[in-house]
Amino acid sequence: MKNKTSYRNMLLRVGSFVLVLATPALALDLHDYDDDLMRDLDRTIKFFEPDITAQNASAAKEDAAILLEGFRYTEDYFGKKGVADAVAISRDGSKLVDVVLRNVEKGDFDSAAAAARDTTQVCKSCHELYKPRLAR
C-alpha cells in the first residue's frame, strides 16, 4: 500500500513537472542526445511489461538492464545540462525499474507488471516535455 502511494506521488510529481516546465524545456538543444539509445529504450519499454506478464523473468531482467542504462545515461545527460526536472524523471524511472526487479525476484509478476506500466508513464511524461507530438 505504501509502495502504491509512493508510485502515485512519483507520477504526480512527474505530471507536475510536465505542466510547469513544458515551455522552457522546448528551448533546450538536445541534438547530442544518443538517438540510438532512445530508439532502444522505446523498443525495450514495449517488451518490458509483456515479458513480465508472460513471467519471462530472464527477458524481463535483460529489459530492465537496458532501461536502467538508459535512465542513467539520461540522468547524466540532463544533469550536465542542469535540467533538474529531467534528472528527477530519470531517477524516478530507475527507481521503478528497481521495483520491477525486486518483484520479479520474488516471483510477484503482477506487482512487477504494475510497476512496469508506471515506468511507461515516466517515459511518456519525459517525452511530453522533450519529444513534443509532431503534426504531419
Place this chain on the structure above:
Amino acid sequence: MLIKTTRREWLRNAAYGVGGFAVGGMMPGGGWFGAPQANAAAFLDPLARKEPHFPAKVKSVIWLHMDGAPSTIDLYDYKPELERLAGQEIPASFLEGIKTSTQGGVGKLFASKRTWKQYGESGAWFSDWLPNLAQHADKLTFIKSSVTIGATHDISILKLNTGDVNPGRPSLGSWVAYALGAANPDLPPYVVLYGGKREPRAGSVNWSSGFLPAVYQGTAFRPGAQPILYQAPPELIGLQQQRESLDLLKTLNDLRSAARPEDSELAARTNSYDLAYRMEATAPEAVDLAKESAATKALYGIDQDATQDMGTVLLRARRLVERNVRFVHVVSGPVEQAGDDDRSWDAHRQLEKNHSAHTRAIDKPVAGLLADLEARGLLDQTLVVWTSEFGRTPYGQSGDGRDHNPWGYTQWLAGGGIKHGLTYGRTDELGLKTVENPVDTYDLHATVLQLLGLDHLKTIYHRAGRAERPTVVYGKVVGDILA
C-alpha cells in the same frame, strides 16, 4: 548505442519464437503462421464463443472511422475565441509544448462560416453542418480531449485501429474477435464496411489480425449484392449440387477420422467448408436491404443522392449488429463533391466545400443509425464510436483549409454502458491543444474493450515469450464516462 545481439542471444530469441508459436498452438486459433491449428489432442474452434472477463455492457461495436480527419472544431467543439481572433496570427502561448507542421506552416487563425446552437438537455454544441445528428445530442458522450500522434494519415490511422504506428499489431476488432469469438456462427465476428467503390486508401492493414491468427482479421464486405469476393458458387453449380458435394466430402472425411480419432485436422477443414457454405447464404442476406421498409431507407437517407452511399453502409451495419456481429468497422468513403485534391475529409484547402459535402453525406445516415438502433432496442447493447485519425488545426492552411491536429480533437460514443449527454475533456480556447483529461487511442481502445466485458490488461496473446495485449503497454479505461 545499439542493442548488441550475440549469437547465443539470437539463438535464445529464436527459441522464444518457436516457443511462442507452440504456446499459440495451445490457445484458441493459435499455431504456426497464425493458421487455426487443429491440435492432435482436441480441436478448438478458434471462433467459438468465449466468455468475457466480466458482464458486458454492449454486445457489438460500430466503429465509425471518418477517413481523412474532419475538423471537429467546425462540427462539435465550438470556439467563440477563434471567431474573434480569425485572421490574426495565433498567439505564441497556444503553440507552447507542441511541434507544428514543417510543410504546411502555421497560417493565420481561420474561422469557417458556421453557425452554432446548443441541443438537447445536455446543451451540447453542434454546428449547422450536423442538423440531424444534433437531434440526438443527449445520446452522445463527447470526448473533446482526444490526442494521438499526427505524423501522416496512414500512420495515425494505423494507430487509431491497431494502437501502434508500425504495421504488425492486431486491429481492435481482431482483438475483440479473438477474445470473444463469434456470437453468430454463420457470419464473421469482425466485418469491415466502407463507403465508395474501393477499399480505403490506408488498406487492409487496418483490419489485420497482425500477430494474432489470421482467422481473427476483419472481413471486408464489398458494396453490392455479393459482399465477399469469390464467395458465390460458380454459375453452373447449384446450391443442392454443392451441398451434395460437401456431404460426400464429409462422409469421406468421417471415414478417415474414424480410423484416426486423434487427428482433428479433418474436422477443422470440414467445419470451414461448412461455414463458407452457410455464408454463401447468410452474408448476402445480412447486407441485402430489399426487405427494409421505405421508411427505414429514408431514415438513413438512402432515397437521396448525397446520403445514399453512407446510408447504405450504415443500414448494413445495423443489420450486422442485429445478427450479432461483434465488431463492425466502418470507413467513410470519398465524396465526389468534396474537392479536386482529396475526396476524403482531408481539407488542407477548401474546407468549406469539402466539409459541406462530407457532412451532407454522413449527417443523416449517422442520425438515422442512432434512431434506428434505438427504435429496435439495439442501442443499449451496441456501442457506436465516431473516430478519426486526428483533428484539424484552428490556424489555417492554403488560405481556406486546415492542417492536421493530433493535440486536441473530438470523438464521441453512443450506446450502452456510458453516460449520455456528457462532455469529457476540453481543448484550449482555440481548439488546438487538449488542456484537460487527455484521451489517447489506447485509452479509447481500453474503454471499448471494457464495455464489451474485457479487461484490456488481461486480454492476452502469447507470442515469442511475451504476453501481448491490445493496448500495447499503455491505455487506461476512461472511467469517468462509464455509466
